[in-house]
């Protein structure tokens with residue numbers, strides 16, 4: 001038998017591990033949350049909030065998807081997938097018992113530990129709440145370490161809101177401000193209407209001691225940065241999660257280049273002051 005280091009790419013970092021779908025929960029008309037379990041406990045890997053995995057459907061392809069579950073649980077990997085093209089449609093169609101491929105976790109994390117002692121404002125747009133949900137779990141698990149926490153979440157319509165059960169629970173807490181808004185109200189919605197940035201001026205946090213975590217469509221993040229700056233949060237205390245097309249996920253192919261960075265390796269979570277020159281340019 002060949003020694004492992006001579007086996008070539010079959011044991012290399014680009015080879016996915018097999019995970020079985022243990023649950024597939026429909027969030028919205030086009031978005032599904034998959035709970036995945038490693039075929040053997042030896043393959044269970046922890047992750048840091050903000051990291052992503054490369055998920056593959058055999059014979060279809062592979063895409064980067066953020067890990068959206070509780071970082072306190074290593075037995076289940078949770079991913080929330082919005083079906084927008086071939087691979088995400090195939091992933092969202094997977095049912096209990098199916099096998100999918102997993103590589104990762106990859107990328108940088110939200111600075112949840114560094115933010116201890118500060119207020120935290122979390123601003124999410126659409127499926128951008130997925131990579132932020134593990135950060136909320138981690139912060140709530142050590143709630144006493146933080147000052148005020150504000151979660152501001154916007155979606156297109158009430159029917160597009162993710163994690164309705166979590167939102168309800170979080171809203172019931174006295175130690176967490178949760179504000180939800182929709183671009184267009186429907187179906188008896190009695191909450192806020194307007195884009196998520198309209199929630200920023202009245203959110204309760206002390207800008208001199210706040211860390212901001214932001215994820216959503218790029219246009220939403222642009223306006224969010226502006227509003228957070230208007231509240232007085234310095235650029236080096238804002239963190240954004242960026243998305244670019246990816247192939248390898250491990251800094252080898254160059255597909256995800258963003259200015260001098262590779263999003264898969266140097267991101268997806270970036271401190272805003274480090275990417276500000278590229279972020280202001282519409283497409284890099």
Ligand SMILES: Cc1cc2nc3c(=O)[nH]c(=O)nc-3n(C[C@H](O)[C@H](O)[C@H](O)COP(=O)(O)OP(=O)(O)OC[C@H]3O[C@@H](n4cnc5c(N)ncnc54)[C@H](O)[C@@H]3O)c2cc1C
Pocket residue numbers: 052061063064065066067080081082083084085086087088089127130131242243244245246268
């Ligand atoms: C770090 C990272 C984390 C991500 N996390 C999630 C997540 O948690 N849930 C989720 O649903 N999606 C997530 N995405 C986006 C997801 O990877 C893309 O939707 C997916 O690659 C599209 O592949 P496809 O074959 O289904 O569609 P394609 O046919 O490849 O593309 C369909 C449409 O989506 C656009 N698109 C393709 N790739 C991306 C991308 N990387 N970013 C933005 N638009 C893209 C295309 O331009 C096209 O308009 C993440 C992307 C990155 C880079």
Ligand code: FES
Pocket residue numbers: 245246247248249250251252253254255256257262263264265
């Ligand atoms: S996806 Fe290959 S370098 Fe980032």
